[in-house]
Every structure is written in C-alpha cells, then in structure tokens.
Amino acid sequence: MTRAQWQVLAYLFHNEGSNQASVADALDVEPITLSRHIDRLEALGYVARVPDPADRRARRLHLTEKVRPLLDQMKIIGSNVMAEALEGASASETELMAKLLGRMRSNMTGRGFETLVAEPAKSPAIKVPQKVV
Structure with a gap:
C-alpha cells in the first residue's frame, strides 16, 4: 500500500x-x-x-x-508514527505546530511554485531563487 x-x-x-x-x-x-x-x-x-x-x-x-480491518491497522501505525515524530514535544508545542502548519497549508493552497517566485517580497525571510535550472 x-x-x-x-x-x-x-x-x-x-x-x-x-x-x-x-x-x-x-x-x-x-x-x-x-x-x-x-x-x-x-x-x-x-x-x-x-x-x-x-x-x-x-x-x-x-x-x-x-x-x-486494514483501516484499523492504519490507525495504529499512524498513531505510532505521530508518537515517534512528536517525542519530546510538549502538548502546547504540538498544538502550536499544528496551528502553524495548518496556517501554512492554508496560505499555500492554490499557489504553485511560480507564485512564490513571482511574489518573493511576501516572504522576506525566505530566499527564493530567481531562476530555477
């Protein structure tokens, strides 16, 4: 799968x-x-x-x-992967990260790489190459 x-x-x-x-x-x-x-x-x-x-x-x-039955296995595997990925993170850190990632996804929905390159001023902390080879 x-x-x-x-x-x-x-x-x-x-x-x-x-x-x-x-x-x-x-x-x-x-x-x-x-x-x-x-x-x-x-x-x-x-x-x-x-x-x-x-x-x-x-x-x-x-x-x-x-x-x-496969869906039940998927839930267990997914929970284990998340537990490993978030090991050492507090509940508040995890919540903040989820909010930020959600915001990032929302910001990027419908935008392709071309949009990022055309509007680099909106993300001054990120250096976007002017030409991709």
Whole structure:
C-alpha cells in the first residue's frame, strides 16, 4: 500500500460517498492521478465506485467491508508514527505546530511554485531563487 493510497482511504473514511472530483481537490492531486489510485484500490476490493443518483456521469466512492480491518491497522501505525515524530514535544508545542502548519497549508493552497517566485517580497525571510535550472 502506497502513501497516496493510504491518503485516499483515510480521506474516504472521513468523507465516504464523496465524488472523485472533490477527493482529488481535497488531496491536491490531478483527477487522472486520483483515478489511477482508485483503480488500484478498486482492484484490491477496498473501494467501490457507486453511481451518483443526482448526476449520471459522476461516481461516489465508498469503502468496502474488506478494507475495514486494514483501516484499523492504519490507525495504529499512524498513531505510532505521530508518537515517534512528536517525542519530546510538549502538548502546547504540538498544538502550536499544528496551528502553524495548518496556517501554512492554508496560505499555500492554490499557489504553485511560480507564485512564490513571482511574489518573493511576501516572504522576506525566505530566499527564493530567481531562476530555477
């Protein structure tokens, strides 16, 4: 199971019944890339594409019963990884970091590298190369 596939499953766990376009948008991947991930997950029997009753062209994504035990394992692994990553950090430090990372993600949503290079004055503490080779 790849990290990208884990992300899709985790997103669907919290947003089951989403359509592919909204999942691709939420995970910040191209729709064709998500479609390939869904193809693989569907072949494994973990995800089912269900016709959307409101839009005959769209498909809703649902988790299957086969994937439920894997999701439990994913939660344990994720908790262990987070515990290791945050070892030595206090609760207040962890909370502050989560807020800052959330703000950073929000600031960067929809901005590509080209935007950063075009607007370097907005981040004076960060040196952005003028030309990428």
